[in-house]
Amino acid sequence: MLPTEQELTTQNASSQSFALGKRYQVAMPQQNSGSITDSIIKIPSLKETVKPDESPTNTIVSTVNSQQKNNMSWQTAKVRSGDSIARIFKRLGFSAQETYAVSTAQGKDSKLLMKINVGDTLRIASNDKNKVIALEYPLSKKDTLYINLVGDKFQSHKESKTVEIRQAFAHGTISSSFWNAGTIAGLTDAQIINFANIFGWDIDFALDLRTGDSFHMIYEKKYIEGEYIGTGNILAAEFVNQNELFQAVRFTDDEYYTPDGKSMRKTFLRAPVSFKYISSNFKRKRFHPVQKRWKAHRGVDYAAKTGTPVVAAGNGKVTHSAYNKYNGHYVFIQHGNGIVTKYLHFSKRAVKKGQRVKQGQLIGKVGATGLAAGPHLHYEFLLNGVHRNPRTVKLPDAKPIAKKYKTKFTALAKKRIQALSAAKNTLFSIITKE
Numbered sequence: 001m002l003p004t005e006q007e008l009t010t011q012n013a014s015s016q017s018f019a020l021g022k023r024y025q026v027a028m029p030q031q032n033s034g035s036i037t038d039s040i041i042k043i044p045s046l047k048e049t050v051k052p053d054e055s056p057t058n059t060i061v062s063t064v065n066s067q068q069k070n071n072m073s074w075q076t077a078k079v080r081s082g083d084s085i086a087r088i089f090k091r092l093g094f095s096a097q098e099t100y101a102v103s104t105a106q107g108k109d110s111k112l113l114m115k116i117n118v119g120d121t122l123r124i125a126s127n128d129k130n131k132v133i134a135l136e137y138p139l140s141k142k143d144t145l146y147i148n149l150v151g152d153k154f155q156s157h158k159e160s161k162t163v164e165i166r167q168a169f170a171h172g173t174i175s176s177s178f179w180n181a182g183t184i185a186g187l188t189d190a191q192i193i194n195f196a197n198i199f200g201w202d203i204d205f206a207l208d209l210r211t212g213d214s215f216h217m218i219y220e221k222k223y224i225e226g227e228y229i230g231t232g233n234i235l236a237a238e239f240v241n242q243n244e245l246f247q248a249v250r251f252t253d254d255e256y257y258t259p260d261g262k263s264m265r266k267t268f269l270r271a272p273v274s275f276k277y278i279s280s281n282f283k284r285k286r287f288h289p290v291q292k293r294w295k296a297h298r299g300v301d302y303a304a305k306t307g308t309p310v311v312a313a314g315n316g317k318v319t320h321s322a323y324n325k326y327n328g329h330y331v332f333i334q335h336g337n338g339i340v341t342k343y344l345h346f347s348k349r350a351v352k353k354g355q356r357v358k359q360g361q362l363i364g365k366v367g368a369t370g371l372a373a374g375p376h377l378h379y380e381f382l383l384n385g386v387h388r389n390p391r392t393v394k395l396p397d398a399k400p401i402a403k404k405y406k407t408k409f410t411a412l413a414k415k416r417i418q419a420l421s422a423a424k425n426t427l428f429s430i431i432t433k434e
């Protein structure tokens, strides 16, 4: 499944040496510098190829006969602000009739011409009589719209290039913030947020991370004709938070489960604010005696800018949405099983009393109304009227994966977790070599 240690160490020994205990940036020799791949170990043998959504035939293009081809000249038009297909055709010197004929080409895909975006490029072929013969419109790196004159009618179709999916491994150790560690590991902003979201029911990324916490993940990288076009899904993820191990594996339903098949989704999010708004406070918060502070005032404070979105930690019904001089603008939510959550000091409330809310739904924005020294969210979690620490309270086990998928998932999880640990071991052998 994985390249042997020997292969990886040999490949890298020539170009790089590694210091023990240092953050590693392992670049494979065949990869170009300047891309995010530099900090990632590629696992070449884990390739999977995904078929395009559709595989249309190319027969229409070939109906452009050789006579036409000989007299054909191509023009390229970049879509400008305020452009329409009519404007572009006019600019290129084609008649309104030509515009009409092309934009009403047979086939549903011709409608895509109505949705051109600024910066897109159209390629238009015409003959020596200034009649349009063909149009090519790359919709993305994957898809291209083709419109061709066939006889005296235009026909449209879309072609998709094959996207090759490769798997990559990334790893990081937290020294200042999860965001920084993710960036150093070569992850995109979206990947960092996605990763935190996978564990958002277990870990409070805003307040509970510590120096030395670490993450490992296997994710998809997409290529078209050998060209890297972007990242895909996170396939397996692991986070060690204060020496506690959390693991998640993506299944075919696009959901994440623990290796033993329990959904990562739980009835409550650990934090009602995304860590991305809080991470700048990480250093200051790192050694903050949170537990003591929590005991003192029975809530958790998230310092964040005024206007930062706050979401419902779980599904429920809004029992209070009001203002008083202590709480400022505040919202209380009644959940099932005797649980109530409270959110204070909003600058703005986004829900009304009696309203049903879903987990993750915006309920208000951080502010400093009421008795608040500065903008922050004061968050409380009560079970049967008793305050509990929302970040440590034991919650009921999440739903297990459906029985009919259990066997399939277990096999997949085993494979993914093995790949994850194999990648880690390979990495370890590279680091400790010298």
Ligand SMILES: [Zn+2]
Residues within 6 Å of the ligand: 297, 299, 300, 301, 377, 378, 379
């Ligand atoms: Zn507070």
